[in-house]
Amino acid sequence: MITRQPLLEKLQMGDLELQNRVIMAPMTRSRATNPENAPFDIHVKYYKQRSSAGLIISEGAQISKKAVGYVNTPGIYSDAQVEGWKKVTEGVHEKGGKIFIQLWHVGRMSHPDFHGGELPHAPSAINPHSKSFTPEGFKDTETPKEMSIEEIKQTILDYKKAAENAMKAGFDGVEIHSSNGYLLHQFFNRTSNVRTDEYGGSIENRARILFEVIDAIKEVMPENRIGVRLNPSLHGIFGMTMDEETIPTFDYIIEKLNQYNLAYLHLSEPFNDVSEIPYAEKEIAKRYRPMYKGTLIINAGFDQERGNQFILEGLADAVAYGKPFISNPDLVERFAENAPLAEWDQATFYTPGEKGYTDYPKLSVSKLV
16 A cells, blocks of 8 residues: 655746646547547547646647648647647646647658658658558658758748647647657757758757757747657667767756756666667666756656656656556546556557547446545
């Protein structure tokens, strides 16, 4: 029986008070099955059901048409999408919850099928040799188009506009998705960025785009409502390959993020076994907690006990849970009662409709007595 639970204690995050430290991680669910790629009633229901989380971080929402790389994912670049998200944020706020939107550009992890036959954009013309989830199923990625300086500048403006739209939609803040092998992460790593201009070469140049995105976004919303997500030791997944400069690059980025008054930094522990990778950091929170001075959220494979332990040991301020929130809309309440968790059905993670999305039951009151 777990007695003291730091996960259930309040957290001051900038000017927001979170009711607990159980964060709902951003998870692609591929339910925006309409021509506008806009959230609709099932999204409202899904997020409302989970609004007891200290903070919900929404699924990735593409910042432009060029940013998409997965079928039926919602965007945040059109009026229809803003209106759809507005209903989501209203629903969460009615329940006393708080919600950030994750701003997403997949870069080379896309496919020409999403772009009228044109190649996806990326820092360099290097194929990640991965898969893109297209309307016709999974397809092999292709060699992307290297972005011009003008296209990079436009993408930064797209992030800014998406953040502006997020504020119109009533979100409490935004998370910049700089993780998991997507566009900004592709700029960071030398194995995916071989540019020779101001966005390539040195560590400072490869990290430049992230800070330009933050600087653009803070022109349209408070700096302390901006979060950043990073996955320093991602290797062999989403087309990413580490090298000897990968961790030093993240050291530089995280040190520099201390110059900003951000809502939080959201880090992932390694997604897979990197013990044989000489360049990898195997314990992300232990490395970066002493380095980062702001609110730190940690993620990847945590259970209730380990989440409490990390906060108790000062390794993180909050813990983000993904799959447990899919099958346990009342995850916070289950933690409070030390109740068993329902199993998730992986076969319905990305399928249309309510099955495996909004039909997971909450624990009945009788079971809690």
